Amino acid sequence: MADEDVLARVKKIVVDRLGVDEADVKLEASFKEDLDADSLDIVELVMELEDEFNLEISDEDAEKIQSVGDVVSYIESHKS
Amino acid sequence: MGLEGKTALVTGASRGIGRAIAIKLAQLGASVIVNYSGNKMRAENTAAEIRSVGREALIWQCDVSDEKAVQEMVKESLAHFGHIDIVVNNAGITRDGLLMRMKEEDWDAVLDTNLKGVFLVTKAALRPMIRQKQGKIINVASVVGILGNASQANYVAAKAGVIGLTKATAREVASRGINVNAVAPGFIVTDMTDELPDEVKEKMKKDIPLGKPGMPDDVADAVAFLASDGSKYMTGQTLSIDGGMAMQ
Numbered sequence: 429m430a431d432e433d434v435l436a437r438v439k440k441i442v443v444d445r446l447g448v449d450e451a452d453v454k455l456e457a458s459f460k461e462d463l464d465a466d467s468l469d470i471v472e473l474v475m476e477l478e479d480e481f482n483l484e485i486s487d488e489d490a491e492k493i494q495s496v497g498d499v500v501s502y503i504e505s506h507k508s
Numbered sequence: 509m510g511l512e513g514k515t516a517l518v519t520g521a522s523r524g525i526g527r528a529i530a531i532k533l534a535q536l537g538a539s540v541i542v543n544y545s546g547n548k549m550r551a552e553n554t555a556a557e558i559r560s561v562g563r564e565a566l567i568w569q570c571d572v573s574d575e576k577a578v579q580e581m582v583k584e585s586l587a588h589f590g591h592i593d594i595v596v597n598n599a600g601i602t603r604d605g606l607l608m609r610m611k612e613e614d615w616d617a618v619l620d621t622n623l624k625g626v627f628l629v630t631k632a633a634l635r636p637m638i639r640q641k642q643g644k645i646i647n648v649a650s651v652v653g654i655l656g657n658a659s660q661a662n663y664v665a666a667k668a669g670v671i672g673l674t675k676a677t678a679r680e681v682a683s684r685g686i687n688v689n690a691v692a693p694g695f696i697v698t699d700m701t702d703e704l705p706d707e708v709k710e711k712m713k714k715d716i717p718l719g720k721p722g723m724p725d726d727v728a729d730a731v732a733f734l735a736s737d738g739s740k741y742m743t744g745q746t747l748s749i750d751g752g753m754a755m756q
Contacts, residue, residue: 468680472638 434481434503438496441476445469455497463496473499481507511735512537515589517582519543519572519629520599522551524698525648528724529596529731530554534563536732538594541566541585545599564589572599572625582632591640594735595633597626597670598648600663602700607661615662622666623673630677630688637686646734647674647690648727651750654692667692671746678744687743689734694750695721717752 439453448463459465465473474490477483481503485493493499516533520526522544530540531554540558542565544551555565566588570577585592600622603614626647637643652660653667671690678688695701695712701721704712713721730749733739748754 468638468684472684475635475639 435500438499445473453496458495510537514538514593515591516594517541517592518596521554522547525724525727526598527554528728531557532728532732534558535561539564541568543568545571572629573620575628578628579632586636592633592636594644596646597629599625602663604659606659618662619666623669626670638684641685643686644735645688646731649690649692649746651692651694651753654754675744682743689742690746691730692746692748693727694753697721697723715753722751
């Protein structure tokens, strides 16, 4: 079960950054397929997540991030 | 063309065109990170000129073809100034010779500094610029990247590469308020061109419609324009500062 707090903070960033409806930001939503993000949007999103959660996401890990769920589980397993 | 409150990183700023650019940007109000590779004394001299016009200068030694060192430079510059608004990729070297005699190491050295260096500094600086949603990247190419030049296969390939890299980068980040442009200097009076044989220099002068070599300041003026708001509707372009050698 996803941490509600992490999910809420991720949702807020995704909504602000991509200008999508909060209802569409589901765990299984793919950034590119469902949320209409391009590669640069994802890079920016990753940078904002780094700021928000105070962590560094390597380029290799960032490339694996495809869905909202990927972000949430990455943050849950890496947050300090 | 005011650059008050801006921070500019200029690579290869200890002498020649880079030095003129660093000082010009400072005169217009920018704080400057003076990057150099080998000559600390001359980098300090550039920094002293910047301070004499009342601007802050941070001297930073690093080889632009070393990714870790470049990342460190950008990180420390950000820690010091809080933002980087202008990047001038100017650092460049020559290892001239006929292609058929050119050593692989001379090819690699020139491509590493003159092309890979631009990629690495741009990559590191784009992060803060994307965060800031604004930035100016100015790459120093060369007239020979447009026209070609015998005995400079490595340098020509690198500089033509810089022109292409400028366009690719410009397209990638245009939507983020970042302008990426290049200048292509012609025959400019610097230590680098001073090394050329006299007959080459004479021949080059004959090919210049304006009839004389340019000065580092001529290039710095164009870079200052590209660093300023006056060029806000330009991106992906290469401005020739060459007395008319390459007319497009």
